[in-house]
Amino acid sequence: MxxxxxxxxxxxxxxxxxxxxxxxxxxxxxxxxxxxxxxxEPPPPRTDPLSSAIVWTVAQLVPSPLLVLGSDRAGAGVRWQIAPFVYSFGVAEHPVRAFVVDPVARHSGAIELYASPEWACCAPGDATGWIARAGGRLYLPIIGRGETLSWSLGGSYYRAAGGGGGSIETGAYFLFGTMGVTVTVSPELVQREIITAFNLRYF
Structure with a gap:
């Protein structure tokens, strides 16, 4: 014992x-x-370039709905958008992006060049409702490096039935930049002077 x-x-x-x-x-x-x-931790998932290209293309095909306000009427429309060039001053890694752009790179602070085809109702007479735009935007973060809230200011040149002209716009974005509201003012775009876009954007 x-x-x-x-x-x-x-x-x-x-x-x-x-x-x-x-x-x-x-x-x-x-x-x-x-x-x-x-x-x-399991290894991170890997995607091949073809799969990434397919996902990007499908995402670009999803349009943003429009509210079109003219001098004497209101209507609807749709807008697509492609960003061939973004310079992000909010990220240190790969500040220059083309086409495929992470939302954080855009909404943490960036300058963007874009092209935007859209269809907006209420064109005068029998004119087509299709509009082509090309322009630029400045994005600035407001809350949470832009992931919670960001703001944009930009301008564009449009071509529509009857001629072309200039537009100015401003926007606010939330939910990591995937959703937002953009207001475009085009004084010479008859019966479509103010177009509000409810943005759905993933790249």
């Missing part, structure tokens, strides 16, 4: 052994920091 002194010695030895094991585990974690992460 063990004496109290022997029991205390056994308990002390067990504590010392557990302490040694804890120290060894801590040293191993600091020496090989990626070991635990590799065991616990």
């Amino acid at each position: 063990s004496t109290p002194a022997q029991k205390r010695g056994i308990v002390g030895a067990m504590r010392a052994r557990l302490f040694q094991m804890a120290i060894a585990g801590a040293i191993a974690t600091m020496t090989f920091p990626g070991f635990a992460a590799e065991k616990d």
